[in-house]
Amino acid sequence: MPQYTVHTSWLFDPKLKSARQNVSVTVNTVSGLIERVYERESADATLQPGDIDLRGKYVLPGLVDAHTHVFLHSYDEAGALKQKRDESMTERIVRAVNHCRTALLAGYTTYRDLGSEGMQECDASLRDAIARGLTPGPRLFVATRVLASTGAFECRTENAGGGHCLPASADAVDGPAECRQAVRRRIAAGADVIKFFADYRRRIMRSPPAVQHPYKASVLHPPAEPNPDYLVFDDEEMRMIVAEAALARCPVAAHCCTLEGALAAVEAGANTIEHVYFVSDELFTRMAEKRVVFVPTLAVAEKLHSARFRSAILPQTKRAFDLGVRLACGGDTGTYRHGDNVRELELMIEAGIPAADVLEACTVGGWESCGGDLCGRRFGWFEEGLQADIIAVEQDPTTVTGALRDISFVMKDATVWKLDGNPQGMV
Numbered sequence: 001m002p003q004y005t006v007h008t009s010w011l012f013d014p015k016l017k018s019a020r021q022n023v024s025v026t027v028n029t030v031s032g033l034i035e036r037v038y039e040r041e042s043a044d045a046t047l048q049p050g051d052i053d054l055r056g057k058y059v060l061p062g063l064v065d066a067h068t069h070v071f072l073h074s075y076d077e078a079g080a081l082k083q084k085r086d087e088s089m090t091e092r093i094v095r096a097v098n099h100c101r102t103a104l105l106a107g108y109t110t111y112r113d114l115g116s117e118g119m120q121e122c123d124a125s126l127r128d129a130i131a132r133g134l135t136p137g138p139r140l141f142v143a144t145r146v147l148a149s150t151g152a153f154e155c156r157t158e159n160a161g162g163g164h165c166l167p168a169s170a171d172a173v174d175g176p177a178e179c180r181q182a183v184r185r186r187i188a189a190g191a192d193v194i195k196f197f198a199d200y201r202r203r204i205m206r207s208p209p210a211v212q213h214p215y216k217a218s219v220l221h222p223p224a225e226p227n228p229d230y231l232v233f234d235d236e237e238m239r240m241i242v243a244e245a246a247l248a249r250c251p252v253a254a255h256c257c258t259l260e261g262a263l264a265a266v267e268a269g270a271n272t273i274e275h276v277y278f279v280s281d282e283l284f285t286r287m288a289e290k291r292v293v294f295v296p297t298l299a300v301a302e303k304l305h306s307a308r309f310r311s312a313i314l315p316q317t318k319r320a321f322d323l324g325v326r327l328a329c330g331g332d333t334g335t336y337r338h339g340d341n342v343r344e345l346e347l348m349i350e351a352g353i354p355a356a357d358v359l360e361a362c363t364v365g366g367w368e369s370c371g372g373d374l375c376g377r378r379f380g381w382f383e384e385g386l387q388a389d390i391i392a393v394e395q396d397p398t399t400v401t402g403a404l405r406d407i408s409f410v411m412k413d414a415t416v417w418k419l420d421g422n423p424q425g426m427v
């Protein structure tokens with residue numbers, strides 16, 4: 001029988017932002033979809049052969065990490081430049097396969113992977129390999145190579161011989177015409193989402209953020225900010241990227257660290273804004289008006305921007321929430337360990353955002369960050385026709401910190417990958 005039913009006693013409904021009692025969900029292993037969601041009259045359930053009993057557990061939709069890099073592993077082990085320079089493509093692919101398995105077992109059934117970090121279009125190939133059942137992992141939505149202007153997002157060293165001897169991280173383009181071409185090239189190469197850099201550190205760097213020489217000190221030198229972020233595209237270029245992506249019904253993510261970059265990207269029509277560590281109420285008001293999704297990437301900021309993290313970055317994330325900005329949960333996972341994805345949720349809760357809203361941001365918000373219906377699938381809540389992505393934990397995730405670190409059950413597309421805490425089908 002391709003259909004079977006999952007019986008629950010506590011099921012988090014992101015649309016209601018609260019739990020429902022005694023709900024059963026019938027799924028189909030052929031389509032991978034939810035066929036029926038219904039409430040039982042009592043806690044009792046009649047189990048048919050093949051049914052799964054999750055009564056007594058806390059059940060949620062599969063989680064969505066809205067900002068990942070499957071081809072990066074923790075910067076605590078090696079910085080991005082070192083990974084790109086010193087690790088073979090084979091090693092990076094093997095690592096990515098492991099990252100995907102780990103993420104799935106951690107309850108993440110969808111990854112929006114925002115840039116292959118020197119691995120060209122391998123993210124699209126990995127997405128397809130997972131979709132074909134060759135290896136377990138989240139459903140991937142990928143960007144392939146990011147768009148940036150010449151020299152803006154590359155491994156820059158003083159010893160590059162005048163060119164780039166290291167793997168190119170970006171599809172480097174200048175001027176509206178090249179931006180248009182690059183979007184077309186990315187979509188043809190398999191991108192599900194276009195990612196562009198609105199700003200970046202543009203000076204030579206060895207291992208960001210440690211940069212530049214210890215020159216002799218003098219007036220204004222060394223500067224307080226040795227390698228600040230500056231715009232890398234102008235308004236016309238950003239607008240062209242968004243307009244061209246819109247022709248192919250493709251969502252656009254914008255990396256922005258500066259207020260200037262974020263304002264420009266929002267006005268250009270980007271669907272999601274990543275990072276933004278310098279903000280204003282004007283920016284958030286505009287994002288709320290245009291329903292732009294904010295992915296604050298708190299988990300990477302906690303490490304790379306620790307000086308301002310608790311004093312500025314956490315409070316401004318709460319401010320975005322209070323002003324009605326649409327949030328999604330993506331920690332820039334990969335810069336820290338795949339499997340620790342829920343750190344992003346923990347930090348959002350620490351910022352003062354209610355746990356139920358954070359869970360909604362990590363499910364429905366994640367789907368919206370993938371473009372909503374533009375991504376061609378629906379997932380992140382419980383309804384007929386949605387992808388059958390279901391996870392369960394042992395404690396109430398709306399009240400117990402750390403509950404999501406102990407994943408008991410994982411189903412993706414109606415296939416069970418974890419049962420009673422044990423991986424399934426991964427021999």
Ligand SMILES: [Zn+2]
Nearest residue numbers: 067069114332
């Ligand atoms: Zn990133």
